[in-house]
Amino acid sequence: MLATSDGGRLKEGPEWAYEYKLDGYRCCMQVAPxxxxxxxSRSGNDFTAEFAELAGVLAPALEGMAAVLDGEIVVYNEAGQPEFGMLQERRGRYQTHRASLRRAEPFTDLPVRFLAFDLLQLGEESLLRAAYDERRERLLAVPMPDPYRVAVVRAFTFIELDADRRTTADLLAHVTAAGHEGVVAKHRRAPYTPGKRTDAWLKHPLTQTIEVIVCGWRPGQGRFTGTVGGLLLGAHDPRTGELRYLGDVGTGFTDAERARLHVRLEALHRPGHPFADDPPRADVARARWVEPVMVGEVVFRQVTRSGGRLRHTAWRGLRDDKEPVEVLAPRPLREPETPALPDVPAAATGTRPPGPDEPPRPLGPKITVQAGARQLTLSNLDKPLYRTGFTKGEVIHYYSHIAPVLLPHLAGRPITVIRFPDGVGGEQFFEKNVPRGAPDWLPTVALPRTSGRSRHGQRGDPIEYPLIDELAGLVWAANMAALEIHVPQYTVDPGPPPVRRAPDRMVFDLDPGPDTSIVDCCRVAERLHEVLAADGLTVFAKTSGSKGMQLYCSIDTDDPAAPSAYAKRLAQRLARDTPDRVTAVMSKAQRVGRVFIDWSQNNIAKTTIAPYSLRGRDQPTVSTPITWNEIHACRRPAQLVFTAEDVLGRVAEHGDLLTGLDNTRAPLPTG
Structure with a gap:
């Protein structure tokens, strides 16, 4: 069954599921009883001898049943991404060995994996007429005795995404960060139609746009004789400034453009290539080199890990408005075995960090760093965790540098994190309990569940929360891809026995509904500020790092329920005064065109994003303390959007704008 292009618009709705579009060889695996x-292969060629290590893997699990699976054979690069170029290299080596009668030549350095995405037959039963959902369910039930060689492709339904408050844009951001070719949308009620290209499967390839320097060209052949057949591309290494080879482009030209380029390129002839290193000989056959002064634009789908070549390129046109010096190579440029240091600060490591003109220290896939008095092992530092390419190393860099102002807001508070092991857009999960493998030096506190009972009606086990009170704890959490840190409005006495203290902070979470923004939140914040100040409370503000903002007051109270009750009264009061602008009700239907004042985050069961925490959004935005002057002046949402880099600059200039919060504690008003 074949997929049709979706024309650049990914299908949405509860009837759709999404799978990774894989960069490999399409393959049918037929297992006899x-x-x-x-x-x-898709064309019927026999792959069995070429990929002999895949044959027989499923037989033990099928226990004498026949099966037919549809899927893709892939080879992974060092970043854990399927890379077609490596699969092609393996095929070339196989064909060479076969021609020399050395059929048993091993390929241990390029192991293959069969990723199944459909089940067409199981036992005597044909599943061709069954719906996608049923076939998928049956496929997932097939045991995978060796997941290193055979596994099932991950799939996401639209409903699952929606239930997680994620969108298809979030999914595409995850797929981009993971380095996949794109996604295939599959209709959940559709049967399997062999050999047919239907609208039940719609492919959505991902493309990116980049500026490139034209460094050479190949003469056209056939009907393109006398014009340009393709261009050889380059860009500057952002670290060294050297010109690097990026690959070529041979599509996307009009006939007229080929002719125009031919005239310009002939006038720029030079005898040799302009790159710092020799490009691969096979890539530059018939090449004619030119002075690297012309800038163009191409679209592409992927950058290879081995060599930093652009794949699936198409020409978009010349950019006469750009200078070659502005054109920088995309990630990845260096080989994967030397990722950039996450730059744990000198105060943490006890060593001097690289100077501004020094290259980053090279390090391997895993490194050991000194964070305060602790040594930690970090891994996958160049793995992108955000759609923008912001890596895990950069996440650790941010948390390391923001630690002096962040740690006081975490001190004594049980931590809940949201982890993004596959980056933003991938699977995410809340984690309250300290995970397995946590370092034994990490302080924890065991607290009773706030719900009191488990889903079976019995009292559940206590939750063992981590307490992060030092730099090493932050670095440990960041290394687990814990992008978001959430805390309650109370602190704990670790005991023994551990005890929740009464709340010392009260929070108002201002959440803009549809057709509103943080600008509307600012206007509501101004009104709340007046009321709270009249009640003798000092109000501090921060952005949520997403769409809204939070207001904080430091309070004295002996009643854990009192902050919620007081906050609810104020929220309801503002909602009565301006029902067209404010709601105190969580219902989505009540929030259109209004700002929801969420008073419930003062409940002991609730947590709020911590000041200076990153958020799991498309960009590495941060929950950022702001001034009342900034709130009064806000007229556009972009004025109150701050990334990790912005926040480090703000703290360097202003310090912690929440410094005075705990020094302004006042009794919580009653009545």
Whole structure:
């Protein structure tokens, strides 16, 4: 069954599921009752001898049943991404060995994996007429005895995304960060139609746009004789400034543009290539080199890890408004075995960080760093965790540098994190309990569940929360891809026995509904500020790092329920005064065109994003303390959007704008 292009618009709705579009060889795996396995390509070619290590893997799990699976054969690069170029290299080596009669030549350095995405037959039963959902369910039930060689492709339904408050844009951001070619949308009620290209499967390839320097060209052949057949591309290494080879482009030109380029390129001839290092000989056959002074633009789908080449390129046109010196190569440029240091600060490491003109220290896939008095092992530092390419190393860099102002807001508060192991757009999960493998030096506190009972009606076990009170704790959490840190409005006495203290902070979470923004939140914040000040409370503000903002007051109270009750009264009061602008009700239907004042985050069961925490959004935005002057002046949402880099600059200039919060504690008003 074949997929049709979706024309650049990914299908949405509860009837759709999404799978990774894989960069490999399409393959049908046929397993006979006796375990004999045959692998065939889309065109019917027999792959069995070439990928002999995949044959027979499923036979033990099928226990004498026949099966037919549809999927893709892939080879992974060092970043854990399928890379077609490596699969092609493996095929070339196989064909060479086969021609020399060395069929058993091992390929241990390029292991393959069969990723199944459909089940067409199980036992005597044909599943071709079954709906996608049923086939998927049956496929997931097939045991995978060796997941290193055979596994099932991940899938996401629209409903699952929506339930997680994620959108298809979030999914595409995750797919981009993970380095996949794109996604395939599959209709959940559609049967499997062999050999047919239908609208039940719609492919959505991902493309990116980049500026490039034209460094050479190949003469056209056939009907393009006398014009340009393709261009050879380059860009500057952002670290060294050297000109690097990026690959070529041979599509996207009009006939007229080929002719125009030919005239300009002939006038720029030079005898040799302009790159710092020799490009691959196979890539530059028939090449004619030019002075690197012309800038163009291409679209592409992927940057290879090995060599930083652009894949699936298409020409968009010349950019006469750009200078070659402005054109920088995309990630990745260096080989993966030397990722950039996350730059844990000198105060943490006890060593001098690199100077501004020094290159980053090279390090391997795993490194050991000194964070205060602790040594930690970090891994996958160049793995992008955000759609913008912001990596785990950069997340650790941010948390390391923001620690002096962030740690006081975490001190004594049980931590809940949201982890993004596959980056923003991938799977995410709240984590309250300290995970397995946490360092033994990490302080924890065991607190009773606020709900009191488990889903079976019995009292649940206490939750063992982490307490982060030093730099090493922050670095440890960041290394687990814990992008978001949430805290309650109370602190704990670790005991023994551990005890929740009464709340010392009260929070108003201002959440803009549809057709509103943080600008509307600012106007509501101004009104709340007046009321709270009249009640003798000092109000501090921060952005949520997403769409809204929070207001904080430091309070004295002996009643854990009192802050929620007081905050609810104020929220309801403002909602009565201006029902067209404010709501105190969580219902989505009540929030259109209004700002929801969420008073419930003062409940002991609730947490709020911590000041200076990153958020799991498309960009590495931060929950940022702001001044009342900034609130009064806000007229556009962009005025109160701050990324990690912005916040480090703000703190360097202004310090912690929440410094005075705990020094302004006042009794919580009653009545």
């Amino acid at each position: 006796d375990g004999a396995t045959r692998l065939t």
